[in-house]
Amino acid sequence: TTENQRGVARMxxxxxxxxxxxxxxxxxxxxxxxxxxxxAGVDEAGRGPLAGPCVAAAVIMPPDCLIPxxxxxxxxxxxxxxxxxxxxxxxxxxxxxxxxxxRLIDEINILNxxxxxxxxxxxxxxxxxxxxxCDRIGGIDVPYPYEELVDGDAKVYSIAAASIIAKVTRDRLxxxxxxxxxxxxxxQHKGYATRAHAECIRAYGPCAIHRRTFLTK
Numbered sequence: 045t046t047e048n049q050r051g052v053a054r055m056x057x058x059x060x061x062x063x064x065x066x067x068x069x070x071x072x073x074x075x076x077x078x079x080x081x082x083x084a085g086v087d088e089a090g091r092g093p094l095a096g097p098c099v100a101a102a103v104i105m106p107p108d109c110l111i112p113x114x115x116x117x118x119x120x121x122x123x124x125x126x127x128x129x130x131x132x133x134x135x136x137x138x139x140x141x142x143x144x145x146x147r148l149i150d151e152i153n154i155l156n157x158x159x160x161x162x163x164x165x166x167x168x169x170x171x172x173x174x175x176x177x178c179d180r181i182g183g184i185d186v187p188y189p190y191e192e193l194v195d196g197d198a199k200v201y202s203i204a205a206a207s208i209i210a211k212v213t214r215d216r217l218x219x220x221x222x223x224x225x226x227x228x229x230x231x232q233h234k235g236y237a238t239r240a241h242a243e244c245i246r247a248y249g250p251c252a253i254h255r256r257t258f259l260t261k
Contacts, residue, residue, distance in 0.1 A: 073202060084176045132209060146255045
């Protein structure tokens with residue numbers, strides 16, 4: 045029918061637009077891929093919360109095997125992130141995660157903890173990248189040439205994939221903490237400074253995964 049034909053045409057236009065968007069996100073990787081070189085993307089989740097770990101992920105995606113929907117994790121719904129997480133880990137040539145707990149964050153501060161997590165995630169990759177793109181962090185100690193980009197998770201395909209792995213991993217951890225520390229609502233706010241979270245801290249005091257240095261600010 046005509047309506048079905050229109051629906052198919054709309055779907056094809058949408059698919060073409062998504063492929064065009066993904067191609068734009070691969071502009072940074074493209075020169076390396078064309079030269080037969082591997083690129084890793086690195087990003088983190090959890091620098092801002094009052095509780096829980098900071099999680100960094102590093103990922104090497106195969107050239108020209110683009111997954112529709114991959115984008116900055118902050119732009120995606122939780123359901124979409126979970127769906128893409130499964131596809132990314134199955135498709136990736138290699139991926140690794142580093143989890144830095146609240147105690148180390150308090151000890152060395154969140155920026156240094158995030159830098160350490162970036163470097164550790166890269167160091168755990170089973171495949172050595174030729175080049176690394178990461179979200180802006182202010183310098184990391186790694187044996188690879190790398191480039192930092194402001195809002196890199198919205199600009200670079202590999203960083204966007206890493207941001208999804210990091211975010212999903214951290215969210216799953218925070219949901220598990222709901223069982224260990226009931227009453228704080230970690231499954232809902234994931235440790236961020238919501239009004240409900242602040243009220244729980246006032247009512248029960250901080251628990252073992254709260255960042256003491258954050259609570260004194």
